[in-house]
Amino acid sequence: MSENTNRKKFLYINRKAPYGSIYALESLEVVLIGAAFEQDVSLAFIDDGVFQLMNGQDTAGIGMKNFSKTYRALGDYEVRKLYVERESLSERGLALDDLMPITYEDENEDYAEKPSLHLVDRAEMTQIIAAHDVVLSF
């Protein structure tokens, strides 16, 4: 990646389930814009936002585009930090295995596929918010 002196740490907070509103899809669009401008992009999934990452989404019956595959492609855009809140999962009866396996290829080290999803607790999420320059909520 080229030298970028205007690089900031962007955090995109996702708190809504997909398909019931446009937030999840719009968040992805803005995430990709941030990545295109070579920003340091991270995503947070809190509350119903964790449903955006559910494995096995099938939208055939509701006539809407299934955009869940886009999350798996984020690694190709150097978006490799997806923080999922442990409490939000457990409140909804979910665990990490219910989510899509999202990985990226580590071409800086060993070209292995490494996980992009990071399970963090609520206190850690508070610190993650505080560690970013720009926070965008969806």
Added chain:
Amino acid sequence: MSTLHTVNKSPFEQSALVSCLEHVAQGDAVLLIEDAVVGARKGSHFAATLRDKQAACRIYVLAPDLAARGIKDAEVVEGVALLDYAGFVDLVAEETRVCAWF
């Protein structure tokens, strides 16, 4: 290096306020605007939480949004500070980042 958290949904309808208050760091500021101000009324289900959270963060309400909803200044939970639009702008300028909850 603190964060201004804004909340604009009624806590009786949405989880934005509760979720926000669970993610504030020590020294942060929380500003209730639009429908969120209804949670800041004395005797509300959220009054105790808004009082207790003042140990960790500053809590503000936007006065024009209170007035619009017929809530008197004196009816706001103790310790919650009233802000006008100019004060809102000052707060945004003072804090390192803004995090919106809706």
